[in-house]
Amino acid sequence: MRDVILSDGYRTPFAKAGTALAEVPARELGRIAVTELLARHGVDPQEVDEVIMGNVAQPSDSTNIARVVALLSGIPERVPAVTVQRNCASGMEAIVQAHERIAAGNAELIVAGGTESMSQIPLFLSRGMTRVFERLSRAKSIGERVAAVAGAKPKDLKPRVALLEGLTDPVSGLNMGQTAELLAKEFGISREAQDDFALMSHRRAMAATDEGRLPEEIVPVFAQPYQTPVLVDVGPRRNQSLEALAKLRPYFDPRHGTVTPGNSCGITDGAAAILVASAEKARAIGLEPAGRIRASAFVGLDPARMGLGPTYATPIALQRAGVTFQDIKLIEINEAFAAQVIANEIALASPKYCRENLGLDGAIGEIDRSILNVNGGAIALGHPVGVSGTRLVLTMLREMRRRDVSIGLAMLCVGGGQGGAVVLERAA
Numbered sequence: 001m002r003d004v005i006l007s008d009g010y011r012t013p014f015a016k017a018g019t020a021l022a023e024v025p026a027r028e029l030g031r032i033a034v035t036e037l038l039a040r041h042g043v044d045p046q047e048v049d050e051v052i053m054g055n056v057a058q059p060s061d062s063t064n065i066a067r068v069v070a071l072l073s074g075i076p077e078r079v080p081a082v083t084v085q086r087n088c089a090s091g092m093e094a095i096v097q098a099h100e101r102i103a104a105g106n107a108e109l110i111v112a113g114g115t116e117s118m119s120q121i122p123l124f125l126s127r128g129m130t131r132v133f134e135r136l137s138r139a140k141s142i143g144e145r146v147a148a149v150a151g152a153k154p155k156d157l158k159p160r161v162a163l164l165e166g167l168t169d170p171v172s173g174l175n176m177g178q179t180a181e182l183l184a185k186e187f188g189i190s191r192e193a194q195d196d197f198a199l200m201s202h203r204r205a206m207a208a209t210d211e212g213r214l215p216e217e218i219v220p221v222f223a224q225p226y227q228t229p230v231l232v233d234v235g236p237r238r239n240q241s242l243e244a245l246a247k248l249r250p251y252f253d254p255r256h257g258t259v260t261p262g263n264s265c266g267i268t269d270g271a272a273a274i275l276v277a278s279a280e281k282a283r284a285i286g287l288e289p290a291g292r293i294r295a296s297a298f299v300g301l302d303p304a305r306m307g308l309g310p311t312y313a314t315p316i317a318l319q320r321a322g323v324t325f326q327d328i329k330l331i332e333i334n335e336a337f338a339a340q341v342i343a344n345e346i347a348l349a350s351p352k353y354c355r356e357n358l359g360l361d362g363a364i365g366e367i368d369r370s371i372l373n374v375n376g377g378a379i380a381l382g383h384p385v386g387v388s389g390t391r392l393v394l395t396m397l398r399e400m401r402r403r404d405v406s407i408g409l410a411m412l413c414v415g416g417g418q419g420g421a422v423v424l425e426r427a428a
Contacts, residue, residue, distance in 0.1 A: 001103045005282050005289035005427060006095070009113070009274030009394030010037045012221050014382045015234035021269040022119035024223050026055065027062040029271035030069035030115030036219040037111065037273040038073070045074045047285055049107040051081035052098050053273075054090025054114030054386040056166070057121045058083070065115060075111070085386070088334065088412055089298065089420040090114055091272065092389025096296045096422065098276035108281040113273030114387035120269075121163045128156030163267070169416055172304040176415055177252030180259045180337035183307050187343045191258035194338035195245040198263040198379045200369075201335055205236035205376025213375055213402070217394055235266050236380040263338040268382025272390040289427035290397040294407070295320035296422045298414075307340030309419020310411035311347040315354075315364050317409070321423035325365030328423075329405040332392040334412035335377035344413075374399060388412065393422060400426040 012029050015021040021029065030053060038045055053066035062068040067081040075081075086093040091114030098110035125133070135148035168175040174182070183189070208214045209232055220229035250257030251264075275287060282289055297316035301309060310333055318325060325348075335341055347353045349366040358364075375395060378388060392410040400408050404426075411421040 002105060003279035004099050004102045004292060005277055005279055006291050006293065006393070006397060007041055007275035007277070007287055008290045008398060009217065009272060009390065010040060010219050011217055011272035011387070011391055011394065012270050013218050013230045013233050014268050014270040014384060015230065016382060017119040017267040017269060020230045020234045021117070021221060021223055024117065024221065024269065025062070025120060026057070026059055026115045026117040026271070027065055027068045027072060029117060029221070029269065030065065030113070031072040032219060032221055033113060033115065033271040033273040034069055034073040034111055037275060041275060041287055043275065043285060043287065046076060047109050048075050048079050048111055049109050050079060050098070050101065051075060051111045052094040053081070053083055053112070054085070054094045054389060055083050055116060056085055056087060056090055056386040057116060057118065058085070059117070059120065069115060086298070086418065086420070087415040088336065088383070088385050089389050089414045089418065090386040091391065092393065092410070092412065092420050092422060095274060095276060095390060095393055096293065099293045102276060102278050109275065109277045111273055112276050112390070113271065114390045115271035116384035116386040117269045118163065118267045118384060121166070124160040124162055126156050126158055126160060128153060132156065167415065169303045169306070171416070174304055175252065176336065177259050177264060179304055179306050180264070180339045181253045181257050182304060183343040184258050184339040187346050189258070189339050189342050193342060194258060194263040195242055197338040197342060198245055199240055199242055201373065201376045201379040202237050202240040204374060205233070205380035206238050208375035209233065209236060213399070217398060233381050235268065235382045236376060259337055259339055263379065265336050265378035266382035268384040270382070270384040270387050272387050272394060274390060274394050291400060291427050292425045294323070294423040294425045296420070298418060298420045301417050301419060303417030306415055306417045307336060307343055307413045308347055309413035310344045310421060311364070311419070312358065313419035313421035314348065314409065314411055315358060315360060317421035317423050323407055323423060327407050328409045329371060330374070330396060330400055330403065330408040331367060331372045332396045332408070332410040333373060333377070334383065334388050334392060335373065335379040336383060336413055338379060340413055389420065393424065396424055397426070400424065
């Protein structure tokens with residue numbers, strides 16, 4: 001297996017759906033991230049062997065969006081591109097697939113990343129209204145057209161919300177917020193603990209923005225011609241407080257719940273990209289390595305408890321990497337929900353849980369919050385679902401260099417009952 005390196009990655013600002021990037025389609029967000037990535041590293045698009053992009057919403061006007069992004073970015077037509085979809089882990093999946101292709105000798109340089117416009121996820125016609133339009137398309141006279149329209153019922157006018165359908169698991173019947181409520185109840189996680197974690201996410205994201213750590217990885221987006229570009233994330237709240245968080249009502253279980261919009265990730269637009277290359281190729285084109293993938297793991301688990309995916313994936317990734325949890329000096333976990341992160345903290349540190357559910361001899365390890373999501377996480381920054389896995393990796397690599405950390409761990413839960421984890425090694 002050949003030596004494979006990761007470059008520093010770049011991303012667009014992340015913006016709450018319906019705000020600064022709402023009018024920018026996913027293909028354009030991806031183009032911006034990829035074009036800037038190549039330009040800032042001084043890499044000729046002719047050198048690229050493949051493009052792999054994560055995307056979940058799969059816009060109908062850009063099927064196989066990775067191919068569209070590649071061509072819009074000036075990458076030659078001869079270069080293949082593929083879109084990968086592992087729900088929340090899609091952006092991580094893209095990097096892992098790129099790494100495996102190069103390690104196996106099937107490529108030398110791959111652009112990997114993710115792109116998502118959650119603002120532009122469409123509404124669907126109901127099945128009843130679809131049948132009305134089907135009848136209209138076959139109508140041959142005015143009378144038949146009138147009859148087709150007259151057949152519509154009031155309930156047929158109600159659209160299907162693709163975003164809500166996509167965030168609901170058809171096997172468990174629970175939406176993602178309801179799975180977080182389940183974990184909060186099972187692990188005894190209080191509303192106060194969740195709000196406390198959410199406040200930490202906002203404070204750390206604002207500090208990282210003010211001190212230039214997050215802006216270092218962000219490229220500007222001109223969302224509207226002749227207007228000021230979007231330069232920073234639209235999501236972190238400078239004046240967020242426990243008092244403001246406490247006023248928000250539970251959203252997924254209004255009567256008895258504890259999960260609110262304030263202690264959940266945001267619905268978000270954005271894109272990110274990173275270069276994955278063989279060590280030989282990197283030297284040949286002058287590409288500076290930022291780190292390497294020591295090992296990765298993706299696992300399946302109960303869809304109703306999908307939030308525990310990091311706990312299930314981490315021990316496998318650690319074993320493959322030949323390291324222990326105590327060797328990890330920096331951790332990134334996707335903050336789908338505060339309850340989900342806290343549940344993983346409890347499970348990872350519980351000998352009983354690890355023995356009974358993972359078949360381990362004891363606990364995996366206790367998370368030190370001083371090394372967890374040090375620049376904030378998805379509760380503040382947002383979670384563009386096909387992109388977050390890439391952001392975790394590129395943010396981690398930069399922070400490992402700042403702190404002179406040799407081994408880091410990026411992990412996330414995955415809607416539908418999966419988990420992903422990547423052990424990263426800083427380049428020497």
